[in-house]
Amino acid sequence: KAGVTQTPRYLIKTRGQQVTLSCSPISGHRSVSWYQQTPGQGLQFLFEYFSETQRNKGNFPGRFSGRQFSNSRSEMNVSTLELGDSALYLCASSFLAGGPDNEQFFGPGTRLTVL
Amino acid sequence: AQSVTQLGSHVSVSEGALVLLRCNYSSSVPPYLFWYVQYPNKGLQLLLKYTSAATLVKGINGFEAEFKKSETSFHLTKPSAHMSDAAEYFCAVRPRNTGGFKTIFGAGTRLFVKA
Numbered sequence: 001k002a003g004v005t006q007t008p009r010y011l012i013k014t015r016g017q018q019v020t021l022s023c024s025p026i027s028g029h030r031s032v033s034w035y036q037q038t039p040g041q042g043l044q045f046l047f048e049y050f051s052e053t054q055r056n057k058g059n060f061p062g063r064f065s066g067r068q069f070s071n072s073r074s075e076m077n078v079s080t081l082e083l084g085d086s087a088l089y090l091c092a093s094s095f096l097a098g099g100p101d102n103e104q105f106f107g108p109g110t111r112l113t114v115l
Numbered sequence: 116a117q118s119v120t121q122l123g124s125h126v127s128v129s130e131g132a133l134v135l136l137r138c139n140y141s142s143s144v145p146p147y148l149f150w151y152v153q154y155p156n157k158g159l160q161l162l163l164k165y166t167s168a169a170t171l172v173k174g175i176n177g178f179e180a181e182f183k184k185s186e187t188s189f190h191l192t193k194p195s196a197h198m199s200d201a202a203e204y205f206c207a208v209r210p211r212n213t214g215g216f217k218t219i220f221g222a223g224t225r226l227f228v229k230a
Contacts, residue, residue, distance in 0.1 A: 004158070033218075043159075043205065043220035056217040090158055104218075106151075106158030 002027065004093050004107035012113045018079040021110045025072050025093030031055075032074040033104065034066060037088040046089075049074055050096075078112075086114045117142045119208045121221035129229045134178075134193040136224045138206030141187065146208040148189040149218070150180055153203045162204075165189060176200070201228045 005024045013019050025032050033056075034046040045058040049068035066076040072093075078085055088111050092104040122137040140146060147166050151159040163174025170182045180191045189206060206221040 035218075035220075042222045043207075045217050045219070048217065058217070092159075103161055103164075106160070108156065108158045 004091055004105050006089075006091050006107040006110050008110060009108065010111045010113075012115065013081050014115050015081055015083060017081050018077065019081060019112060020075050020077045021089055021091075021112070023074045023076075023091030023093075023107060025074070025091075026105055029093040029095050029105075030072050031094040031096060031102070032068055032072065033092045033094075034074070034076050035090040035092065036060075037090060037109070038084075038086070043090070046076065081114045083114050085112065087112060117146060117208055117210055117219055119206050119219055119221040121204075121206050121224050123224055124222065125225050125227065127227040127229060128196045130198055131195050134191070134196045134200065134226065136191040136204050136206075136226065138180075138189045138191065138221060139187055140189065140206075140208050142208065142210070144211055145182070145184055146210050148180075148182060149207040149209070150174065150178070150189075150191050151205045151207060151220075152176075153205065153223075155202075159205065162191070196226075196228045198228050198230065201226055 007022045031050045033048040037043045048056040052068045063079045068074045088109040090109045091107045094102045094104045096102045118141045120139045149164045150162040153159050163172045165182045173179045178193045203223045203225045205223050207218050209218045
């Protein structure tokens with residue numbers, strides 16, 4: 001069974017640009033969550049989607065947005081990039097939404113560098 | 116608000132020695148608790164989880180953790196460290212009163228294993 005895939009793996013952008021990251025969950029999984037990992041702030045929850053609906057959202061500005069398609073693939077978009085947006089963006093998928101018994105499987109992440 | 120604290124950003128042990136990684140949480144209601152491991156350039160992998168069944172939880176790769184409500188702790192241990200255990204470890208909490216995956220991660224502890 002293929003794992004969670006994220007594309008691209010590495011990305012370099014300049015300030016002010018926008019970027020779209022993609023996540024393909026494990027086949028059959030309907031929940032996708034996004035996290036930002038930085039050396040200073042650690043791992044922070046961005047948002048979670050289940051059946052094309054955003055269920056939870058972290059404390060990030062409106063420049064960060066996401067969506068989920070009918071095939072459960074998800075994209076996140078960051079507009080007007082800032083230097084502080086440089087991070088590893090991790091996607092995680094799960095069969096169901098929430099609950100302790102629904103394990104999240106993480107992808108390898110997309111490393112975004114903003115110059 | 117819930118939070119999780121990992122004591123020690125870096126821990127160094129000799130191969131064969133006991134591994135102890137500390138995690139304390141702050142919550143009025145015991146949350147779901149997790150330990151994840153992250154190898155370089157990889158996503159997170161679930162080691163073990165506490166969901167209110169047995170307080171001593173066994174995970175993969177010989178790791179285990181004990182939930183102690185009185186101490187609000189969920190420390191991770193392994194009796195004998197292997198070189199392959201060198202990685203970053205994250206303690207995480209997930210509030211019981213949410214329906215999703217709004218997971219809160221600790222800052223992480225990097226484990227070094229000396230030969």
